[in-house]
Amino acid sequence: MLPRRQTQATGATSSAGAGGPAAVVELAGVSKSFGSTRALDDVSLTVAPGEIVVLLGLSGSGKSTLLRHLVGLETPTSGVLRVLDRPVAALRGKELRELRSQVGFVFQQFELVRSLSVLENVLTGALARITGPRLGLLTYRRALRLTALQHLDRVGLLAQAYQRSDTLSGGQQQRVAIARALMQDPKILLADEPVASLDPDSSAQVMALIRQIASEAGLTVVCSLHQVDLALSWADRIVGLRDGRVVRDAPAVDYTKAGAMEIYGTPHAAAALGPLAAAAPRAVSARDR
Numbered sequence: 001m002l003p004r005r006q007t008q009a010t011g012a013t014s015s016a017g018a019g020g021p022a023a024v025v026e027l028a029g030v031s032k033s034f035g036s037t038r039a040l041d042d043v044s045l046t047v048a049p050g051e052i053v054v055l056l057g058l059s060g061s062g063k064s065t066l067l068r069h070l071v072g073l074e075t076p077t078s079g080v081l082r083v084l085d086r087p088v089a090a091l092r093g094k095e096l097r098e099l100r101s102q103v104g105f106v107f108q109q110f111e112l113v114r115s116l117s118v119l120e121n122v123l124t125g126a127l128a129r130i131t132g133p134r135l136g137l138l139t140y141r142r143a144l145r146l147t148a149l150q151h152l153d154r155v156g157l158l159a160q161a162y163q164r165s166d167t168l169s170g171g172q173q174q175r176v177a178i179a180r181a182l183m184q185d186p187k188i189l190l191a192d193e194p195v196a197s198l199d200p201d202s203s204a205q206v207m208a209l210i211r212q213i214a215s216e217a218g219l220t221v222v223c224s225l226h227q228v229d230l231a232l233s234w235a236d237r238i239v240g241l242r243d244g245r246v247v248r249d250a251p252a253v254d255y256t257k258a259g260a261m262e263i264y265g266t267p268h269a270a271a272a273l274g275p276l277a278a279a280a281p282r283a284v285s286a287r288d289r
């Protein structure tokens with residue numbers, strides 16, 4: 001396991017200025033309502049370059065909504081949001097595409113094209129940078145294919161490059177999704193419950209890989225998780241969300257397990273979450289009902 005870096009929780013205060021590194025993600029008083037549901041409630045948060053921030057909270061606490069704001073998939077009802085120093089919510093067309101090309105996104109269900117080979121799936125990560133339709137491996141430039149193979153090597157799947165992606169295990173498929181995100185040469189990696197569908201061993205492997213790649217590439221990571229133990233092991237900083245509000249924002253080393261569980265609210269809620277917090281799949285959110 002790589003050692004966790006010691007970082008300061010930056011809370012509501014921007015880390016830009018005062019000689020500090022510019023923030024890559026800044027939210028100031030961001031709220032988001034869906035009808036009468038307040039998904040985010042006055043969230044202020046700054047993420048410094050290279051930080052690995054984990055969002056923890058019960059189902060429905062606003063983790064995915066926050067991540068979706070960072071790539072302009074949601075627009076705040078109020079508040080200010082900047083990613084890579086750009087006002088995401090105001091961006092349209094080419095500017096929005098440019099921002100998104102610098103932000104890799106990894107999802108719980110991997111979102112691979114099942115019938116395509118592993119290598120072709122990885123290559124689709126470069127589609128934002130190239131023009132014209134791509135049908136088949138040989139329609140990608142050789143240099144791109146080599147880069148894709150290098151990323152597959154990095155995630156330990158070079159030998160599987162020409163296999164259909166749906167022949168891989170869940171953990172391997174998530175590693176393909178990570179390699180695909182790396183094809184974007186992103187500055188930020190967002191991961192929405194990237195290990196929720198995986199067994200505990202595969203979960204730990206995927207989180208270790210994310211941590212290692214982030215460390216090597218200087219990537220900033222914002223990742224939602226349900227597993228307290230993984231958050232404590234792999235995050236630099238843990239941001240606790242409850243009912244759309246930030247209830248705690250501190251370096252991971254400052255949390256005890258009991259302290260992290262407090263993010264979930266009442267002892268009753270934390271107890272009900274027991275196995276979920278340790279390793280199990282997501283709970284049912286209001287949207288699923």
Ligand SMILES: Nc1ncnc2c1ncn2[C@@H]1O[C@H](COP(=O)(O)OP(=O)(O)OP(=O)(O)O)[C@@H](O)[C@H]1O
Binds near residue numbers: 037061066286288
């Ligand atoms: N597009 C939408 N329309 C209506 N309500 C939504 C929408 N997106 C999110 N919500 C609601 O906003 C709240 C926060 O949802 P969100 O998905 O961000 O939570 P979460 O913490 O990511 O949950 P989970 O851990 O289950 O993924 C929930 O009450 C959810 O039902």
